[in-house]
Amino acid sequence: MTPLFRKILGMNWVLVLTMYGLLVFGIFAIESAARHLPAPEGMTGGEFFAGRHKMWIGIGTIVYFGSSLIDYRWVRWLGVPLYAVGLFLTLKAMNLPEDAVHRLEFGPISFQPAQLAIAAGIIAIATLAQDLPKIHRIFAHPAFRVMLIGGLTIAPFLMVVKMGDMGSALVWIPVAMVAILVSGIPWRYLIFLGAMSTGFTAIAYYILLPTISERGTERIEMYLESVDTGIVEKNDKNWAPYWVSTTVGKAGWKGLGWGATEERGSLHDKKYIPWKTAHNDYIFAVIAEEQGFRGALLLITAFALLLIQCLFIAFYSRDLSGRIIVGGVVGLFFAHMFESIGMCVLLTPITGIPLPLVSYSGTFVVICMFLLGLVQSVWVHRSKYREVEA
Secondary structure: OOHHHHHHHOOOHHHHHHHHHHHHHHHHHHHHHOOOOOOOOOOOHHHHHHHHHHHHHHHHHHHHHHHHHOOHHHHHHHHHHHHHHHHHHHHHHOOOOOOOOOOEEEOOEEEOHHHHHHHHHHHHHHHHHHHHHHOOHHHHOHHHHHHHHHHHHHHHHHHHHHHOOHHHHHOHHHHHHHHHHHOOOOHHHHHHHHHHHHHHHHHHHHHHHHHHOHHHHHHHHHHHHHHHHOOOOOOOOOHHHHHHHHHHHOOOOOOOOOOOOHHHOOOOOOOOOOOOOOOOOOHHHHHHHHHHHHHHHHHHHHHHHHHHHHHHHHHOOOOHHHHHHHHHHHHHHHHHHHHHHHOOOOOOOOOOOOOOOOOOOOHHHHHHHHHHHHHHHHHHOOOOOOOOOO
16 A cells, blocks of 8 residues: 555545535535626626635645645745745735725735735744754743744734734634643643733723724724624614624524525525625625524534544644644634624624635635645644654
């Protein structure tokens, strides 16, 4: 049996099947959610964007199996260079005020550099936390490791907040928390960091956030007001939270069915869900309306199974860098899921953030599949070149 064939047979196929199940589910959801969008002649918006999503899945498949079968100890050396490139592109995107989503275009490819930066940041944290202690033992001290993770996350976090993309910025927080947790920081440090973060929250909200992002402050204030009163007022400012939560709440057990029309009571067909972003930011509301509670529950269960498999792989990782990579991916996916689903059921403020693997998000699908490929590589190469850790 060749080593390549042994690696293929040794892959975690539950993770593979769950990932592709979510991708296929996303194709049908996008086709219905994007029905109102303009498309080339002879096609509907749903057909066009579903076809584009299939194209990105095809590219992501090559990237996924390539990163799965290559030992991640070689791929992780790309972390620091990619992190520097991600910061540079994010800084470049900050100079595009006319672009509300701060996308950069290279020929036919359009992407948000913040998404590349966070993927590269996970790999960079894993690489430096693993290899710097080999230079000098002071780099293995918990305080230095905390400063390392904090330094690598605070710069892109502030840059993305400055652009006004609160959703992409907030994802850095759980990624940093998980990286600190799985890197072996003692509990006394974790308790101290928790206390410091709690005390700094008020300063960040009342002093720093208004100077960096007025839009983010307004959205949080609207959310806190609705939580305080228990009522989401039906006005222009609360258009999205009111109708999106109403759509999810009225769906019932079975929902209205895929591609439901206005005659069947579909609020999405009436364009009450923000129709320009229904196929990415608000796709959970479309899924909940059409598939009902059972469809939404199936989607959440599939994501839970995906994350559980990742945590299982992290437990069997052969070294610290593998655990940090898998933990960072879990933090990234959970943050996207919690924000994307939570804003549709009024658990979180409205933020523009895609649902991984399901929303139409172009290159972000490829990035997600690349990161899951690294997780798979941690599993495939778990028993080789084990390193002794102090």
